[in-house]
Amino acid sequence: MTMKRLCxxxxxxxxxxxxxxxxxxPTIVYINxxxxxxxxxxxxxxxxxxxxxxxxxEKVILxxxxxxxxxxxxSAVLKIxxxxxxxxxxxxxxxxxxxxxxxxxxxxxxxxISRRYEIPIQTIIEDNPTLDPIHLRLGERxxxxxxxxxxEDEAGTQQQWEAYRNxxxxxxxxxxxxxxxxxxxxxxxxxxxxxxxxEELGRLNGGLKAADLKAGAMIKVPGEASPEPAADLADxxxxxxxxxxxIDERVEEIDxxxxxxxxxxxxxxxxxxxxxGQPNANYLEFYQGFLLGLDSVKARGYSVNLHLYxxxxxxxxxxxxxxxxxxxxxxxxxxPVYEEGLYxxxxxxxxxxxxxxxxxxxxxxxxxxxxxxxxxDPAHKYDKVADxxxxxxxxxxxxxxxxxxxxxxxxxxxxxxxxxxxxxxxYEHPSNARENSPSxxxxxxxxDDDNLFIILSDNEVEVDRILAAxxxxxxxxxxxxxxxxxxxxxxxxxxNRFNNLDRAMFFKDRLVFISTYHAKRDAEVVAQxxxxxxxxxxxxxxxxxxxxYDAAVIFCPAMYNDIEYDMEDRRYTPLQSTYRFRQGxxxxxxxxxxxxxxxYNKDFTITIE
Numbered sequence: 223m224t225m226k227r228l229c230x231x232x233x234x235x236x237x238x239x240x241x242x243x244x245x246x247x248p249t250i251v252y253i254n255x256x257x258x259x260x261x262x263x264x265x266x267x268x269x270x271x272x273x274x275x276x277x278x279x280e281k282v283i284l285x286x287x288x289x290x291x292x293x294x295x296x297s298a299v300l301k302i303x304x305x306x307x308x309x310x311x312x313x314x315x316x317x318x319x320x321x322x323x324x325x326x327x328x329x330x331x332x333x334x335i336s337r338r339y340e341i342p343i344q345t346i347i348e349d350n351p352t353l354d355p356i357h358l359r360l361g362e363r364x365x366x367x368x369x370x371x372x373x374e375d376e377a378g379t380q381q382q383w384e385a386y387r388n389x390x391x392x393x394x395x396x397x398x399x400x401x402x403x404x405x406x407x408x409x410x411x412x413x414x415x416x417x418x419x420x421e422e423l424g425r426l427n428g429g430l431k432a433a434d435l436k437a438g439a440m441i442k443v444p445g446e447a448s449p450e451p452a453a454d455l456a457d458x459x460x461x462x463x464x465x466x467x468x469i470d471e472r473v474e475e476i477d478x479x480x481x482x483x484x485x486x487x488x489x490x491x492x493x494x495x496x497x498x499g500q501p502n503a504n505y506l507e508f509y510q511g512f513l514l515g516l517d518s519v520k521a522r523g524y525s526v527n528l529h530l531y532x533x534x535x536x537x538x539x540x541x542x543x544x545x546x547x548x549x550x551x552x553x554x555x556x557x558p559v560y561e562e563g564l565y566x567x568x569x570x571x572x573x574x575x576x577x578x579x580x581x582x583x584x585x586x587x588x589x590x591x592x593x594x595x596x597x598x599d600p601a602h603k604y605d606k607v608a609d610x611x612x613x614x615x616x617x618x619x620x621x622x623x624x625x626x627x628x629x630x631x632x633x634x635x636x637x638x639x640x641x642x643x644x645x646x647x648x649y650e651h652p653s654n655a656r657e658n659s660p661s662x663x664x665x666x667x668x669x670d671d672d673n674l675f676i677i678l679s680d681n682e683v684e685v686d687r688i689l690a691a692x693x694x695x696x697x698x699x700x701x702x703x704x705x706x707x708x709x710x711x712x713x714x715x716x717x718n719r720f721n722n723l724d725r726a727m728f729f730k731d732r733l734v735f736i737s738t739y740h741a742k743r744d745a746e747v748v749a750q751x752x753x754x755x756x757x758x759x760x761x762x763x764x765x766x767x768x769x770x771y772d773a774a775v776i777f778c779p780a781m782y783n784d785i786e787y788d789m790e791d792r793r794y795t796p797l798q799s800t801y802r803f804r805q806g807x808x809x810x811x812x813x814x815x816x817x818x819x820x821x822y823n824k825d826f827t828i829t830i831e
Contacts, residue, residue, distance in 0.1 A: 246275050249389050250304060250347070252354040257304035258286070260389045265296045276302045301393035321349065321365040326358045327683065329722075333383050333402075333438035338624045338681060339366050342374045343382040355386060356400075356440040357428065376628070387440055394442075398426070403439045408432065411764065415503040416443045437719050445500055475810075476575050476591040478785045481553065486525040487781050490549060492540065492557030492567070495532040504766045505559065508581065510759050511767035512556070514751070515774025515796070526778055533558045541566045554781055556581055556773055564588050577785060581773050591810040594789070594803060596773060598738055599813045601806070604636045606819040606831055607736060610712060616671040617642035619678055620688055626680035629714045633676055647679075647688055663688070664695040673709035675731075682720040689727035696730065710734055728822040735820040739799050740830055741768045747797055772796045788812060798830060 249260040269280040284291055287300045332355045336343045349365045390400045409420045409432035424430050427441050493505040516526055531543050540563045556579045571578045571592040584597045619642055648660035677688050700706050710732040741748045755763040775796040784792055794801045803812040819831040
């Protein structure tokens, strides 16, 4: 070896020793069944340093990250194959000292398991190295660290699940991204939103079936990652920086003037129909429902001009819209959807005495006499079941191993000092049936009182079993010639997200729901709307379609009469849900006070209050 080559070799060895070591990323994701680290390149890092830190060759890193062939760039995101260390699996006897075992049930998501045990998602991932967070296998065993049970709240779980989604999206294949399924989203609505067929959506997710889609699941969709839409009809987000000053200002009382019957009504509809070029099916459906509402209004002899604006969830765009010449002629504003965009609209409306309708969100940080809110006031959520909670009934709270903490807090707050008992339900398979089985709820019905049962579980299977157990106990007692038990069950509105509950049990258990909205398709008024909607748009309407219709049918005619009286305490029932607007104490917003009480009766009828 020549002296020159020897020196070069020595210099290379010295450079390898002195080059900064790459710190291994704690972020690990699964992509198409393979496990990867997600590494953000730091200044000065090299392929050599990465290969040593992650115990893979430079060639493997380049194969998985072709863009790195031109050199590493600071802040670039790489996916580096995970190399498992060979280690001996501890026997169950030793594992049980530290962990509980959870067996994955059909349709369960990692998000749901995290909420069930109130344990951080990251902890579950770390304790289960072979676990693919978005493709859980039926019957798969998951270790649940005992010391961490009960340590994570819902907000923390949501934040970690979103962080995992962002990590996946940072290394996703070109033209695809990951989406967290929100309550109420279906294969149909998602396929429409992302512009593919339901079959294509299933194939993109390894043969996923529509029936297996659950809220909280993370699925692959076409297109680049974009901000997630609202999860529910209500959505409160941060306001622009200058809105804080507005909240503290003196609120002006506004007098509205009704239009003459021969005057045309100019309506501005502000919706985020598309964000970053991605269409939003929910708000398209709201718009379609609004159009059918306008047809109904025009059939009554009114003349209405509609101006549709895509706000794209962009406050700057909303300011531009509000400042346009066309917008200056507006008589009624419906939208924007998100509270963050309300400020410039409210300013405009107050100056011109124009009503503003917030169609979906519960407004918490704006205060104005021009603002009308369709979402019902949370402060009055339980008003219509006061007779159940405080009417002298025997109240029994039914617990399981999994508790909906938010529902529990609401119920305990409403009960106050009202006496109640606590019962813990434990499922026992019928083949193991015995006397005094923990699955038998007959003892809860063996009294002469009017009973109220409140099931506090947030687990779909447990809720279904308890409802069935109550119905069975009722049938058994009645068949033995006993006085039929008197009871009702106060349901949790979040059960509407469950797909596999036996709805027949709702009637057998005299279930009572409190809901923000109700539209039952066996009611003629709803069935007629459905027929009109299908004829016009070729699809079944959704909750957004109904709410869009309601907004048009309530407020457009009101602009010719009731608006002069702020629509105060007048009742409006366009379909099945009723609205009644009133200003609350300390607030000038005109907020809907009407929650819907839905009663499932034992004769298999439904009554609405």
